Amino acid sequence: MYIIVVGAGKVGWNLARELLEKDHEVTLIENDRRRYTTVEQELEHNVSYGDASELWVLERAGIQRADMVIAVTGDDEDNMLICQVAREKYLVDQIIARVNNPRNRQHFDLLGIKPSVSATDLILRLLEHEVPEYGLVHLLDLQEEQLEIIEMLLGKDSGVTGRRVGDLQMPEGSLLISVLRSGKGFVPTADTILEEGDEVLAVLDPGKEDELKVLFGPAGDGGISSG
Amino acid sequence: MFILIVGCGRVGSSVARAMLREGHTVSALDEDPESHARLEVGLEKSWEDLGGQFTVGAGLEAEALEAAGIDQADVFIASTDGDNTNIIISQIAQRRYDVPTVIARVLDPLRAEWYARQGLQTVCPTRVAIDMLETAVRDSTGRGNG
Numbered sequence: 001m002y003i004i005v006v007g008a009g010k011v012g013w014n015l016a017r018e019l020l021e022k023d024h025e026v027t028l029i030e031n032d033r034r035r036y037t038t039v040e041q042e043l044e045h046n047v048s049y050g051d052a053s054e055l056w057v058l059e060r061a062g063i064q065r066a067d068m069v070i071a072v073t074g075d076d077e078d079n080m081l082i083c084q085v086a087r088e089k090y091l092v093d094q095i096i097a098r099v100n101n102p103r104n105r106q107h108f109d110l111l112g113i114k115p116s117v118s119a120t121d122l123i124l125r126l127l128e129h130e131v132p133e134y135g136l137v138h139l140l141d142l143q144e145e146q147l148e149i150i151e152m153l154l155g156k157d158s159g160v161t162g163r164r165v166g167d168l169q170m171p172e173g174s175l176l177i178s179v180l181r182s183g184k185g186f187v188p189t190a191d192t193i194l195e196e197g198d199e200v201l202a203v204l205d206p207g208k209e210d211e212l213k214v215l216f217g218p219a220g221d222g223g224i225s226s227g
Numbered sequence: 228m229f230i231l232i233v234g235c236g237r238v239g240s241s242v243a244r245a246m247l248r249e250g251h252t253v254s255a256l257d258e259d260p261e262s263h264a265r266l267e268v269g270l271e272k273s274w275e276d277l278g279g280q281f282t283v284g285a286g287l288e289a290e291a292l293e294a295a296g297i298d299q300a301d302v303f304i305a306s307t308d309g310d311n312t313n314i315i316i317s318q319i320a321q322r323r324y325d326v327p328t329v330i331a332r333v334l335d336p337l338r339a340e341w342y343a344r345q346g347l348q349t350v351c352p353t354r355v356a357i358d359m360l361e362t363a364v365r366d367s368t369g370r371g372n373g
Contacts (some may be wrong), residue, residue, distance in 0.1 A: 053311050055337045055338065055341065056337065078311050078312075080315050081311040081315060085341070088345070089341060103289075111318060111322075210316060
C-alpha cells in the first residue's frame with residue numbers, strides 16, 4: 001500500500017517507521033524545517049518537507065495514487081482539513097485522523113472524518129477500567145448502532161446481590177447479556193441468582209448508564225461497590 | 228441582522244465596526260482578550276456602549292460559539308489567521324448551526340477555490356492582490372520605447 005502520513009511528531013515518526021518495516025511505501029510530510037532535518041537523517045527520501053494542508057504539497061507527495069492518508073499533526077483543524085481534502089478531492093479510500101482535544105471529536109464526526117483516534121480518550125477508557133471506583137466500565141460504543149456495552153462488578157452491598165434476574169426491574173432499553181463468575185461466563189436466565197463478585201455485562205441504549213448504576217449500586221447511595 | 232465574526236484581527240475588527248455602524252447586531256469572538264482593544268480603534272465610545280458584543284474563546288469551542296450567539300446568527304464570518312481553522316469552523320456554522328450566510332477568509336488561493344466549488348463562500352485576499360498586481364502591470368505604460 002502507498003500511505004501518506006502527515007506530521008512527524010512522535011506518533012507520525014514511529015508510525016512511518018513501523019509501516020516501512022511492514023514493507024509499505026510511505027511518505028511522511030513535516031512542515032517544521034528543523035524537525036524535518038532530524039527525521040530525514042533516519043527516513044531519508046521517505047520524508048518530505050512542506051505544509052500538507054497546501055494542495056500542491058499533497059500532490060507532490062503523490063496523493064492521487066495514495067491508498068491511505070493518516071493525519072497525526074498536533075492541530076485538529078489541520079488533521080480535519082487534510083483528511084477532508086484527501087477523501088473528497090483526491091478520493092483516497094482510507095483516512096485516519098488523530099484527535100488531539102477529545103472535545104473536538106464532535107467536529108470530526110460532523111464532517112464525516114472517521115475513523116478518528118484520540119489518545120486522551122483511550123487513556124480515559126483505560127483509567128475507567130483500572131480504577132474500579134468508577135464502578136461501571138465502558139467496554140464498547142457501537143455508535144452507528146446506537147448501543148453501548150458496559151461491565152459492572154457486584155459488591156456485597158449491591159442492591160441486586162442475592163436477587164433473581166427475573167425479578168430485577170431492568171430499565172427499558174437495557175438487557176443483561178452475560179455473567180462472569182469465578183472466571184467462567186454464562187448467559188443468565190430469569191432464575192439466575194446474582195452473587196457478590198459477579199461481573200455482569202449489559203447492553204443498553206446510550207444514556208441508560210445512570211439508571212443501571214442506581215439499580216446495581218449499593219442499596220443506599222446509588223453507586224456501585226468496587227468489591 | 229445578527230453578524231458573528233470569529234477572529235478579530237485587522238480584517239475582522241474593521242468589518243465588525245463597519246457593520247455595527249450600519250446598524251447591525253455584531254458579536255465578535257477571539258481567543259485573545261487583547262483583541263478587544265482593536266475593535267475600539269477610532270471609536271468614540273466603548274464597543275459595548277455602542278451595542279457590540281465580545282466573547283473570548285476559540286472558534287472550535289462549541290461553548291464559545293454558543294456564548295457568542297451563533298444560534299441567532301444570520302451571518303457568520305471566519306476571519307482568524309488560520310486558513311484551516313476558518314474552513315473548518317465555517318463548515319461547523321453551516322452544518323451544525325444552520326447559519327444562512329457563512330463566509331470564510333482563506334489566504335491560500337488553491338484551498339479557497341476548491342472549497343468554493345464545494346459550496347463554501349470564500350474570500351481570498353491573496354487572489355485579490357494577485358489580480359490587482361497583474362492588472363497594474365498590464366496597465367503600466369513603460370518607458371515609451373517598446
